[in-house]
Amino acid sequence: MTEEKESQLAPQSTIRPVPLHEELEEGRKRCGVCEYRCTVEPGREGVCKIRINRDGQLLTVNYGVVSRADLELIEARGFVHFFPSAKIFSVGGYGQNFPSVSGQNIFDELPSGQALRSLPLERLARFPIDQHCRGVLFTYNEPSMWFEYLLDAAKTIKANGMFTAMATNGYMTTEALEMVGHYMDGVRVEVNAFTERTFMILTGQTQFQKVLESATRAQKRFKAHVEISSKLVPGVNDSPDELRRLIGWIRLALGENTPWHISCALPDSDDILWNAKILGEHLGLHYIYARELKTPRPVSEQGSEVTFDTTSDGNTYCYKCHELIIKRTGDVGNETRIIALEGSKCGRCHTELNIHNTIWKL
Structure with missing residues (x-):
């Protein structure tokens, strides 16, 4: 995003300083919001296309800019053991730092002109209450890309007696999570890789452990409710060995009652989903949700030791x-x-x- 493009897209009300950054030589800034930790040259942007180095400051240009907002049940956003049946206000902004596993990132670039909509904090606090919502969920885009607004919004929502939650890829920095974690009640973390090779294929990065650390830190330090989701890509992250590692980590690090949501990047992949679900059951996870399943449990498993489906x-x-x-x-x-x-x-x-x-x- 050039300075000319940025000035065309972002009104002044949506521009804010980035609180997490490091000053470098020759006017460069190192962003500290996500684990990319981009070094941003003057006049240039980070990988998220949302933070720009301008006039000696690292700025975000998407403060309060809304990509999508809905009133719905919390189950629609992939939480099943967190305020079940609660009506929520789900809202998201713009900016992504990972490529989409399904190949589409529809909320990665800011719109311009009349297509740009913003949500002031006062409106965010009032609207869910007027609509009898129990909480607000940050989703659609990666919430950490909306970090500056996310932090202020979470504080406002909590101050008005509602719960907060976010669906994240978990690649925010420890510093960012330290700031927002105190104000977050529920976190769903997408864990799609358990080896450096797989993480590189899916994201272009190697530090998959950072995602795991975000999930465990959210639960252990900030006492947030944590659920895990995984999108399986045939031939990439669905091997029994990688799934065993992932399942073992969920059980040991987060607990055997932690919900694990599995889906597949390709349609009509019941065999892949059943293999993962059955493996997870045998390795001790109590709650494995596979919403896309269309076929019954394989006959070969119906007489096995694990036969009762807790998420049927x-x-x-x-x-x-x-x-x-x-x-x-x-x-x-x-x-x-x-x-x-x-x-x-x-x-x-x-x-x-x-x-x-x-x-x-x-």
């Missing part, structure tokens, strides 16, 4: 006593009913399920 038809069952906990209908949980939940536990056998349904961090 998108519902949630107690892994211990098999009681129906949450009933969902529709492709994205268009209707969700809590059946047998007491706090975060099964209402029948009182087994801890780690279902988060309170603004108090556990």
